Amino acid sequence: MKKRNRLFILASLGPALLCFAVMFAYPLVRTILMSLYRLPSLSSRMTDWEYLGLQNYTELFKSSVFIASLKNIALIWLIGGALTLSIALLFAVILASGVKGKRFWRSAIYLPNTVSAVALSTMWLQYIFQNKFGLLKQLFTGLGLESLAKINWTSPKYLFWAMLLSYVFGSVGYFMLIFLSGIERIPHDLYECARLDGAGNWTQFWRITFPLIRDVFRTCLTLWTVTSVNFFVWARMFSSKASVVTITPVYYLYDKVFGTANAGTVLNVGAGAAVGVLVAVIVLVTYSVMNRLLKEEELEY
Amino acid sequence: MKKKLLAMMLAAMMLLSLAACSKGNDTPEQKADTPPAGTNQMPGETTPAPEPGGEKNVITYWAQWSENETQADVLKDAIARFEAENQDYTVEVNWAGRDVRDILRASIDSGIQIDIVEGDFSNITANLGEDYLMDLTEYIAGTELANTITEGMASFAKSFTSDGNSWYYIPEQPFVGTLFYNKAIFAEAGVDKLPTTWGEFLDCCQKIKDAGYDPITVDDAYQQSMYGHYLAMVKGVEWVGKLLTDKSGALWSDPAVLQMAKDFADLRAKGYFAETVGSNVFPAAQNGEFALGTAAMYYNGSWLPNEVAEITGDDFQWGAMFFPAPENSMYPYSTYTTGCQFFGVTKTCAHPEAAAALLREFLSVQTQQDLVDQAQCIPVVSGVTLPANLADVGKLMDESTDAFVWGGSSIEDGEIRAIINAAFSELVGGTISPEEFVSQIQSQLNG
Numbered sequence: 001m002k003k004r005n006r007l008f009i010l011a012s013l014g015p016a017l018l019c020f021a022v023m024f025a026y027p028l029v030r031t032i033l034m035s036l037y038r039l040p041s042l043s044s045r046m047t048d049w050e051y052l053g054l055q056n057y058t059e060l061f062k063s064s065v066f067i068a069s070l071k072n073i074a075l076i077w078l079i080g081g082a083l084t085l086s087i088a089l090l091f092a093v094i095l096a097s098g099v100k101g102k103r104f105w106r107s108a109i110y111l112p113n114t115v116s117a118v119a120l121s122t123m124w125l126q127y128i129f130q131n132k133f134g135l136l137k138q139l140f141t142g143l144g145l146e147s148l149a150k151i152n153w154t155s156p157k158y159l160f161w162a163m164l165l166s167y168v169f170g171s172v173g174y175f176m177l178i179f180l181s182g183i184e185r186i187p188h189d190l191y192e193c194a195r196l197d198g199a200g201n202w203t204q205f206w207r208i209t210f211p212l213i214r215d216v217f218r219t220c221l222t223l224w225t226v227t228s229v230n231f232f233v234w235a236r237m238f239s240s241k242a243s244v245v246t247i248t249p250v251y252y253l254y255d256k257v258f259g260t261a262n263a264g265t266v267l268n269v270g271a272g273a274a275v276g277v278l279v280a281v282i283v284l285v286t287y288s289v290m291n292r293l294l295k296e297e298e299l300e301y
Numbered sequence: 302m303k304k305k306l307l308a309m310m311l312a313a314m315m316l317l318s319l320a321a322c323s324k325g326n327d328t329p330e331q332k333a334d335t336p337p338a339g340t341n342q343m344p345g346e347t348t349p350a351p352e353p354g355g356e357k358n359v360i361t362y363w364a365q366w367s368e369n370e371t372q373a374d375v376l377k378d379a380i381a382r383f384e385a386e387n388q389d390y391t392v393e394v395n396w397a398g399r400d401v402r403d404i405l406r407a408s409i410d411s412g413i414q415i416d417i418v419e420g421d422f423s424n425i426t427a428n429l430g431e432d433y434l435m436d437l438t439e440y441i442a443g444t445e446l447a448n449t450i451t452e453g454m455a456s457f458a459k460s461f462t463s464d465g466n467s468w469y470y471i472p473e474q475p476f477v478g479t480l481f482y483n484k485a486i487f488a489e490a491g492v493d494k495l496p497t498t499w500g501e502f503l504d505c506c507q508k509i510k511d512a513g514y515d516p517i518t519v520d521d522a523y524q525q526s527m528y529g530h531y532l533a534m535v536k537g538v539e540w541v542g543k544l545l546t547d548k549s550g551a552l553w554s555d556p557a558v559l560q561m562a563k564d565f566a567d568l569r570a571k572g573y574f575a576e577t578v579g580s581n582v583f584p585a586a587q588n589g590e591f592a593l594g595t596a597a598m599y600y601n602g603s604w605l606p607n608e609v610a611e612i613t614g615d616d617f618q619w620g621a622m623f624f625p626a627p628e629n630s631m632y633p634y635s636t637y638t639t640g641c642q643f644f645g646v647t648k649t650c651a652h653p654e655a656a657a658a659l660l661r662e663f664l665s666v667q668t669q670q671d672l673v674d675q676a677q678c679i680p681v682v683s684g685v686t687l688p689a690n691l692a693d694v695g696k697l698m699d700e701s702t703d704a705f706v707w708g709g710s711s712i713e714d715g716e717i718r719a720i721i722n723a724a725f726s727e728l729v730g731g732t733i734s735p736e737e738f739v740s741q742i743q744s745q746l747n748g
Contacts, residue, residue, distance in 0.1 A: 152580035157727075255715040255716075256715065265712075
């Protein structure tokens with residue numbers, strides 16, 4: 001009977017295990033292996049691979065462009081994350097407080113998420129940041145703020161921040177919805193009791209809302225980490241050709257594996273795979289650090 | 302027990318469905334071949350024709366055009382003509398768009414049957430080359446195409462082959478990289494002679510500036526073509542290739558680099574570059590400055606008139622001129638940069654004669670004239686009339702004495718480009734000096 005049970009379990013788990021092996025385990029193992037070799041193309045046979053050991057990794061950390069991409073991603077994660085999550089949380093709290101036209105505002109704030117990143121970044125680049133007749137130029141000129149109106153938002157000095165600002169705009173709605181669903185789970189009785197005890201909005205937020213959505217916050221932080229580490233489309237849109245100002249690890253990886261220039265770019269698929277492995281390690285490390293800092297607690301309410 | 306049995310059956314069904322899915326990627330069976338119209342039957346290659354009403358032989362073509370592009374419309378007509386003449390064949394097209402270049406090699410390696418590939422010359426030659434593509438000499442030599450194809454493009458395509466004389470690559474659409482200009486602005490500014498030297502170019506810019514226009518503009522996407530052109534004029538294509546792959550930074554100490562940086566910084570300092578030039582993310586300068594008529598000159602390829610046709614309308618007076626020769630130029634001013642889109646037929650193609658026949662239809666005078674008229678391309682065969690907005694490009698090609706590869710180099714390192722691109726934007730934006738441009742690149746290259 002025990003043997004039969006094992007067979008049954010194996011047969012039931014079989015398809016899922018097969019899918020996992022084919023779609024996750026195999027690419028993962030192959031990518032790790034590729035990162036230790038020099039190979040002429042992504043689809044080269046293993047017999048054509050040349051073993052390099054950890055050379056691809058050491059070369060990466062000698063590359064100022066790769067280091068620049070890591071710095072860029074750290075800024076996107078830290079500053080972009082702080083802006084996105086705090087604005088999203090603020091909007092969620094306001095919407096949950098019973099503001100008039102809640103459904104309209106919720107849809108309006110979420111709307112940018114329904115537009116493709118390519119279209120959204122084009123709008124920011126070619127209209128809002130446009131240096132001659134763009135929205136910011138006209139707005140600041142109209143307000144008489146000439147020094148702000150003169151800023152070339154897409155010049156190398158400001159391009160990264162312009163990209164980050166527009167990315168935050170495109171991300172707030174998504175996280176707002178997650179926060180909102182978390183806040184709406186909290187029973188209203190708690191707020192009523194707090195109000196009767198004389199707690200103001202600020203106290204209610206810090207003593208009730210924030211502690212009770214801590215698990216939601218942790219989820220949002222994990223999602224933000226994964227999306228920002230894989231930052232690519234916005235970087236590519238904000239620099240037609242790779243530039244140290246906007247490059248990110250995934251853009252760097254793409255350049256190494258496929259090349260983006262007209263001329264025959266020197267490719268290094270092994271280095272691209274090494275970037276992929278490092279990106280995965282960054283996500284895992286960040287995730288485990290966050291898990292330690294924001295310990296999961298079972299909350300019942 | 303019944304539940305267990307049901308669960309077992311469900312699991313088995315899932316496994317079977319997975320197995321069934323995996324069959325979808327199998328290479329299609331090769332079908333019987335018949336020589337296409339217009340080809341001489343090769344001895345010993347006779348294969349039975351499909352039965353009347355039976356399945357047709359398939360030619361698979363992965364296009365670098367998207368289906369909604371004008372080029373795709375023209376090629377669809379050419380395919381229809383081919384299929385009408387060769388009723389045993391049908392053409393299956395994957396309108397994959399430009400990014401097809403990234404997946405061609407991996408797709409072929411994974412066993413997907415692709416007969417005809419298409420892409421920029423550098424990608425087709427570097428990513429596929431003779432390892433993947435078939436020598437089509439026996440299907441091209443002696444045909445009408447061999448006589449109509451322009452001599453320059455025939456030798457350009459053959460120059461990428463190991464023996465320098467085979468037809469592994471079929472040139473499709475040549476392009477010319479040079480300075481495009483607005484003739485109306487030039488006339489208004491009183492520029493009656495096109496500049497040939499850098500000094501004359503500065504005088505020309507001054508006249509245009511005095512007339513109230515920005516003399517020249519550029520986008521981030523085309524900066525590298527412009528400074529690459531300049532450097533190749535002074536130091537040659539091979540040297541530029543070394544510069545763009547030199548991670549030590551040593552070659553950046555060459556006086557030619559500083560000379561280039563000084564000349565472009567001078568354009569900025571004298572107000573000849575548009576104010577926004579250091580911050581133009583493509584297509585800001587192309588669409589918002591040159592096509593709208595606020596800037597007089599823009600460095601680009603011969604596809605430009607087609608790309609901005611909806612903005613310029615029919616009244617725009619298109620001009621194209623040679624890039625002015627810098628001081629110490631190795632090349633005469635009558636030099637342009639060039640490149641070409643290439644076709645190739647893969648070694649796994651079961652019907653090379655038919656594939657070559659289809660390519661001949663793509664390169665027929667009729668198809669090429671349609672491409673010129675509808676998509677404003679430069680033809681690869683003679684006997685095609687250019688539209689008015691490309692007339693100057695045609696003239697320039699006739700008058701040219703030299704040409705080298707688009708961007709001034711056929712090789713580069715993406716990392717080095719990423720460093721130069723940011724520094725060049727700062728240089729033409731006026732935020733760093735020519736000396737800082739050189740030292741910034743060298744310090745970043747050295748980590």
